[in-house]
Amino acid sequence: MSRFDAFREAGNPMFNDNQLKLGIFGPNVSNSCSMTLANTSFKPDFETNVKIAKMMEDAGYECIVPVARWRGFGGASNFNGNCMETYTWAAAMAAVTKKIYLFCTSHVPTMHPIVASKMLSTIDEISKGRIGLNTVTGWFPKEMDMFSGKKMEHDKGYEYATEWMEVVLKMWSEQFFDYKGDFFEIKDGWQEPKPSQSPRPVLISAGTSKKGREFSARLTDFNFGYIESMEHAKEWTNHMKKLAWDEFRREINTFTTGFVVCRPTEKEAKEFYDYYVREQGDWEVANIICDMFGIESSSNSIDFLTKARENFIGGWGGWAFVGTPEQVADEMIKISKTGISGTLVSFLDYVEEMPYFNENVLPLLEQAGVRKPVKQEESPEEAERISTELYSPVQV
Amino acid sequence: MSRFDLFKEAGNPMFNDNQLKLGIFGPNVNNSCAMTLAETSFKPNFETNVKIAKMMEAAGYECIVPVARWRGFGGPSNFNGECMETYTWAASIAAVTEKIYLFCTSHLPTIHPIVASKMISTIDGISKGRIGLNTVNGWFPNEMGMFSGKKLEHDKGYEFAAEWLNIVLKMWSEQFFDHKGEFFEIKDGWQEPKPSQSPRPVLINAGSSKAGMNFAAKYVDFHFSFIESMEQAREWTNTMKKLAWEEYKREINTFTTSFVVCRPTEKEAWEYYNYYVREKGDDEVTDIICRLFNIDTASQSADFNKKFRENFIAGWGGYALVGTPEQVADKLINISKSGVSGTLLSFVDYLEEMPYFNQTVLPLLEQAGVRKSMKSSEKSASEQIEAQSLKETSEEAAVLVSSVR
Amino acid sequence: MDKWVLYSKTGNPASDIAKAWLKNNGIPSENYSIFQIKREQIDILADLLPSGAKDLVYPNTFSFSMINPQKKTEKEYIHKIHSGELTEEEIRDILATFPALVISPIITDYKTVLVGYDLEKMVSTFRYVKVKDISMA
Numbered sequence A: 001m002s003r004f005d006a007f008r009e010a011g012n013p014m015f016n017d018n019q020l021k022l023g024i025f026g027p028n029v030s031n032s033c034s035m036t037l038a039n040t041s042f043k044p045d046f047e048t049n050v051k052i053a054k055m056m057e058d059a060g061y062e063c064i065v066p067v068a069r070w071r072g073f074g075g076a077s078n079f080n081g082n083c084m085e086t087y088t089w090a091a092a093m094a095a096v097t098k099k100i101y102l103f104c105t106s107h108v109p110t111m112h113p114i115v116a117s118k119m120l121s122t123i124d125e126i127s128k129g130r131i132g133l134n135t136v137t138g139w140f141p142k143e144m145d146m147f148s149g150k151k152m153e154h155d156k157g158y159e160y161a162t163e164w165m166e167v168v169l170k171m172w173s174e175q176f177f178d179y180k181g182d183f184f185e186i187k188d189g190w191q192e193p194k195p196s197q198s199p200r201p202v203l204i205s206a207g208t209s210k211k212g213r214e215f216s217a218r219l220t221d222f223n224f225g226y227i228e229s230m231e232h233a234k235e236w237t238n239h240m241k242k243l244a245w246d247e248f249r250r251e252i253n254t255f256t257t258g259f260v261v262c263r264p265t266e267k268e269a270k271e272f273y274d275y276y277v278r279e280q281g282d283w284e285v286a287n288i289i290c291d292m293f294g295i296e297s298s299s300n301s302i303d304f305l306t307k308a309r310e311n312f313i314g315g316w317g318g319w320a321f322v323g324t325p326e327q328v329a330d331e332m333i334k335i336s337k338t339g340i341s342g343t344l345v346s347f348l349d350y351v352e353e354m355p356y357f358n359e360n361v362l363p364l365l366e367q368a369g370v371r372k373p374v375k376q377e378e379s380p381e382e383a384e385r386i387s388t389e390l391y392s393p394v395q396v
Numbered sequence B: 001m002s003r004f005d006l007f008k009e010a011g012n013p014m015f016n017d018n019q020l021k022l023g024i025f026g027p028n029v030n031n032s033c034a035m036t037l038a039e040t041s042f043k044p045n046f047e048t049n050v051k052i053a054k055m056m057e058a059a060g061y062e063c064i065v066p067v068a069r070w071r072g073f074g075g076p077s078n079f080n081g082e083c084m085e086t087y088t089w090a091a092s093i094a095a096v097t098e099k100i101y102l103f104c105t106s107h108l109p110t111i112h113p114i115v116a117s118k119m120i121s122t123i124d125g126i127s128k129g130r131i132g133l134n135t136v137n138g139w140f141p142n143e144m145g146m147f148s149g150k151k152l153e154h155d156k157g158y159e160f161a162a163e164w165l166n167i168v169l170k171m172w173s174e175q176f177f178d179h180k181g182e183f184f185e186i187k188d189g190w191q192e193p194k195p196s197q198s199p200r201p202v203l204i205n206a207g208s209s210k211a212g213m214n215f216a217a218k219y220v221d222f223h224f225s226f227i228e229s230m231e232q233a234r235e236w237t238n239t240m241k242k243l244a245w246e247e248y249k250r251e252i253n254t255f256t257t258s259f260v261v262c263r264p265t266e267k268e269a270w271e272y273y274n275y276y277v278r279e280k281g282d283d284e285v286t287d288i289i290c291r292l293f294n295i296d297t298a299s300q301s302a303d304f305n306k307k308f309r310e311n312f313i314a315g316w317g318g319y320a321l322v323g324t325p326e327q328v329a330d331k332l333i334n335i336s337k338s339g340v341s342g343t344l345l346s347f348v349d350y351l352e353e354m355p356y357f358n359q360t361v362l363p364l365l366e367q368a369g370v371r372k373s374m375k376s377s378e379k380s381a382s383e384q385i386e387a388q389s390l391k392e393t394s395e396e397a398a399v400l401v402s403s404v405r
Numbered sequence C: 001m002d003k004w005v006l007y008s009k010t011g012n013p014a015s016d017i018a019k020a021w022l023k024n025n026g027i028p029s030e031n032y033s034i035f036q037i038k039r040e041q042i043d044i045l046a047d048l049l050p051s052g053a054k055d056l057v058y059p060n061t062f063s064f065s066m067i068n069p070q071k072k073t074e075k076e077y078i079h080k081i082h083s084g085e086l087t088e089e090e091i092r093d094i095l096a097t098f099p100a101l102v103i104s105p106i107i108t109d110y111k112t113v114l115v116g117y118d119l120e121k122m123v124s125t126f127r128y129v130k131v132k133d134i135s136m137a
Helices: A003-009 A046-059 A086-096 A113-127 A141-145 A154-173 A210-219 A230-248 A266-279 A283-292 A302-315 A325-337 A350-360 A362-367 A380-391 B003-009 B046-059 B086-096 B113-127 B141-146 B154-171 B210-219 B230-248 B266-279 B283-292 B302-315 B325-337 B350-367 B374-404 C013-024 C039-048 C052-056 C061-067 C072-083 C088-097 C119-125
Strands: A021-025 A063-065 A101-107 A131-136 A177-180 A185-189 A203-205 A222-224 A253-262 A319-323 A342-346 B021-025 B063-065 B101-107 B131-136 B177-180 B185-189 B203-205 B222-225 B253-262 B319-323 B342-346 C004-008 C029-033 C106-108 C113-115
Touching: A046 A063, A046 A086, A046 A350, A086 A101, A086 A113, A086 B086, A086 B113, A101 A113, A113 A131, A113 A154, A113 B086, A131 A154, A141 B185, A154 A177, A154 A185, A154 A210, A185 B141, A203 A210, A210 A222, A210 A230, A230 A253, A230 A325, A253 A266, A253 A302, A253 A325, A253 A350, A266 A302, A266 A319, A283 A302, A302 A319, A319 A325, A325 A342, A325 A350, A325 A362, A350 A362, B046 B063, B046 B086, B046 B350, B086 B101, B086 B113, B101 B113, B113 B131, B113 B154, B131 B154, B154 B177, B154 B185, B154 B210, B203 B210, B210 B222, B210 B230, B230 B253, B230 B325, B253 B266, B253 B302, B253 B325, B253 B350, B266 B302, B266 B319, B283 B302, B302 B319, B319 B325, B325 B342, B325 B350, C004 C013, C013 C029, C013 C119, C039 C052, C039 C088, C039 C106, C052 C072, C052 C088, C061 C072, C072 C088, C113 C119
Parallel strands: A021 A063, A021 A342, A063 A101, A101 A131, A131 A203, A203 A222, A222 A253, A253 A319, A253 A342, B021 B063, B021 B342, B063 B101, B101 B131, B131 B203, B203 B222, B222 B253, B253 B319, B253 B342, C004 C029
Antiparallel strands: A177 A185, B177 B185, C004 C106, C106 C113
16 A cells, blocks of 8 residues: 555545645734735634634635744734744644644754654644644744754755654654664654554645755655646646656655635725735835845846735735636636645635635535535534533633 | 732732642653553543543642653653653643643753743743743653753753753843853844743742752742652752742742542552552662662662652652541641642542542642632632733723823 | 833824834834823933934925825924024924924834834844843842
């Protein structure tokens, strides 16, 4: 049985029958994915996150991927500055949800792999097997500097991440092992319990460089990336699958991210986009981030630069799902046809905007056959047990 | 206003009116505090921990202190080997409880202070201010060896701890700070949100060496330790308070830990004690632990050794609360009279044994005046909440007024 | 703990951005309208500035009118203040009477003062800022 078959057999949501999987990105950080000063009720706190997660479970979403951030990017919004740490976020979310798959996003240089593996094993038990790991090497210098760690040279970063990941995998699968690498030395490694899920927690990473893609192909289950067009999406997915198979005899999937502005009319959607991106956008922070990514190169046209900035402000550079429910659904169906397994979405105001999306876009995706309607499978006794034993006191 | 006054004013359970505060120790590790192969329904999993926590909230306990462990101690029980990591444990328990104060127990060498401070700030948000920190230097070599970190020389360990904690305190109270010390260099430290609780999360520590006591006196709010007798408990408490005040002009409290075997008759209690300690005790792990603590069995009397070893098996060296509800209550009242602020408890089987303790011993403690009855404290809690919401409303109003002006 | 005060003007983009910056960078501040500023505070702030009260005032009528198109009376004072024909005392009196003349935002702990929104100055000013009293004693 292949690794992917093992995930499927275990009923892992990330490997369910939905051709287009859906999740959200960054509900644990201020502004989530939108670099704007626009008004929103969104707050990166536990109460809001629980509300969002319950809404998602009711609508059948597959996962939530938090953003790991240790400081803001600057600008007046200080984008993503106020945030919940992702391991403790996931542990708390696991305690009050039942179905949705959660990820920890972890800057590998900030944490010892034994600690990370132990935390994930603990969350695995709390969530009954609903935790995965998103590894990040740390590319934001001001953030990593805080840890007095110099940002490692890019390639070295992935060598480090590879060792880090190897230690984690050993902690999850072996007892009494020694490990000696360039970065870690483990004496008599041991851990109990190991994650209960089969075959292990889902691993994802978002590296786009050659080294990053290799890391992903070699060790993870999903490569996350931004898409520029449907052709690009198809190419990227094929490339990743081929790389993983040719080099490492492994399967891999791809997953992308986008931002949603869905309104009854296209005009309303565009107006709102104009408001939060063009009028209220935090261009200062968009500039900081574009500079960091080297987008400011002379080889790019002004149009490209403006669009890139707008996409950053709109939703961290994700795909723009702006329009009527039909238009948004069409874009999503197109993405699904490229071979990508799914997309994370972000909203400026999850609690306000997600219900409309769930009520109007999800049925269209079901009609198109890219998602199945949600089954209410849980027995009433089980629901009663869970709500009385575990969840009743949460005042949210 | 002093630090302790601030904690009291904020309604922190660790500073409430109960003269004898109660908590439990190590519900997140297998065998909790008992080095035994005796049968028990206890499991160090989330479900059991939630059940225990709810039972404690209903009975008015103050806190839970988990044990941080990265591997077992060995022996057939592999005592404390299977366990829940404490930061994620605290985050998840915080999500499903309302009143009880939780601690993260953290081996400082295993985690960067920025990560630790951020995790605690996050749990503070989840729990609405019910998280504290128990710092541990790491004294179990097999465990620390796993991290390829050499165990720091003892005194160096406390220098490291002091620097570590100073960074955490800065992360909780300053923005844009630099730090350059012997062990860490922080460039432009910044964090948001900061813990909401006033003045900050409660800090506890259990160092019993001179360096450890000094560390506790200088930085923490409760010094944890084992007690051997009431005289020793009083002496220890006085020493700590004196040390903290004379050296650092600070207040400090003491807290101890005990194990409970409470049964309707004394005979039943001791029978059960015999069963799990003398018959089913894990001698092998006890040997390992006695060696780790350098307990020189040769130089001590046989009686001392027997008692010492038995106390380890029975409850990690805690104070023995074995007997009828009256006897157990008497001992607890004595502890309280020694000036110690409270005790953690451990049971072989929390779910089975705690209800009896709660029903029979707690009322006796209330009668003796060392704890308030749940009903009255419950009421005052709801009154507090009401008062708090009134306060918030008036603050909001004040903000409105000032912005209108 | 350091207490910071922000004087701002509604509808003034620089004020809004300064307010957002403080909030999002985790620096608690008491927020007041610039119209709440009193002579007492003007004295403290002016004493902190190299050229005194003058430094609190919009540099020319143009920049003033951009932000305060309705304030015709106040506008007349801008030139007078900067021409040097008024004493420091007189300028302070005028500012207390017509706070609209004071540049928005003003960010101060009454030991340092930042006039207008200046990102670089904000960043350097808030080094080591203490935002929470955790009473280490």
